[in-house]
Amino acid sequence: MTSASQQARVPEPGAGFRPKEYAHVVFRTAQPEALIDWYRVVLGMQVVLRHPAISFLTWDESQDRLAIVADEDAQPAAENSVGFHHAAFEVGSLKELTEQYRALKAREIVPERAINHGVATSLYYRDPDGNQIELTVEAFATVAELNQWLATGLFDTNPLGVFIDPEELCARVESGESEADILKPHARHAEFLTELMAGKNVK
CATH class of the missing domain: 3.30.720.120 (Signal recognition particle alu RNA binding heterodimer, srp9/1)
Structure with a gap:
C-alpha cells in the first residue's frame, strides 16, 4: 500500500524560479x-x-x-542507453489524434503501441532514427478532477496504464461516443501492470 506521502498528486505551482515552458x-x-x-x-x-x-x-x-x-x-544509441527515452506532444482531442492516426497509417507510419494511462490516452511512434514520440490527449478537464482520480490510488498501483487497440479507439471516436467517456481510465486499470510490461493488449 502506498503511503499518503507517496501518493501521486499534481501540486500547486512552486514559488521562485521555474521555466515558462519547454522551448x-x-x-x-x-x-x-x-x-x-x-x-x-x-x-x-x-x-x-x-x-x-x-x-x-x-x-x-x-x-x-x-x-x-x-x-x-x-x-x-544502444537500446538500453541512459538519457532520452521519449518526447510527448499533447493533442487537442481524440478526434484529432485518431484522424492523424488514419492519415499516418495511409502513409505506412503506424504506432508501435497505444496506451490508456488513466491520466491520458497516447499513441507511440518511432522516427527514422528510432526516437520514440508520443501523441497524447489528457483524460481530465481540470486539475481537480485529475487529483480526484489520483486519490483513488490506482495510478500509484499502475503508473503505466493499459494497452489498447488503436483501431478500436478510432472506431469509438468515429461512432460518436463521448470523448470524455473514451478517455476515462480503463475499468481494470489496476490489474494490468504485468500485462503492460509484457506488451499485451487488453480489452
Missing part, C-alpha cells in the same frame, strides 16, 4: 532530411531554416520547437 527538443542525426520529412508529416511542423549543420522546425509562432543537428558520424 525545444534537439536531435543529432546522420540522416537529417529523413527526420525533417518525418516530423513535417507526423507533427505538422514547418521548416524555419534548413542548413547543412542544423535545421529548425516549428508548428507555432516559436522560432523553433525542434532542432536537427546533422552529423554524418552520428551512431544509433
Whole structure:
C-alpha cells in the first residue's frame, strides 16, 4: 500500500524560479532530411531554416520547437542507453489524434503501441532514427478532477496504464461516443501492470 506521502498528486505551482515552458527538443542525426520529412508529416511542423549543420522546425509562432543537428558520424544509441527515452506532444482531442492516426497509417507510419494511462490516452511512434514520440490527449478537464482520480490510488498501483487497440479507439471516436467517456481510465486499470510490461493488449 502506498503511503499518503507517496501518493501521486499534481501540486500547486512552486514559488521562485521555474521555466515558462519547454522551448525545444534537439536531435543529432546522420540522416537529417529523413527526420525533417518525418516530423513535417507526423507533427505538422514547418521548416524555419534548413542548413547543412542544423535545421529548425516549428508548428507555432516559436522560432523553433525542434532542432536537427546533422552529423554524418552520428551512431544509433544502444537500446538500453541512459538519457532520452521519449518526447510527448499533447493533442487537442481524440478526434484529432485518431484522424492523424488514419492519415499516418495511409502513409505506412503506424504506432508501435497505444496506451490508456488513466491520466491520458497516447499513441507511440518511432522516427527514422528510432526516437520514440508520443501523441497524447489528457483524460481530465481540470486539475481537480485529475487529483480526484489520483486519490483513488490506482495510478500509484499502475503508473503505466493499459494497452489498447488503436483501431478500436478510432472506431469509438468515429461512432460518436463521448470523448470524455473514451478517455476515462480503463475499468481494470489496476490489474494490468504485468500485462503492460509484457506488451499485451487488453480489452
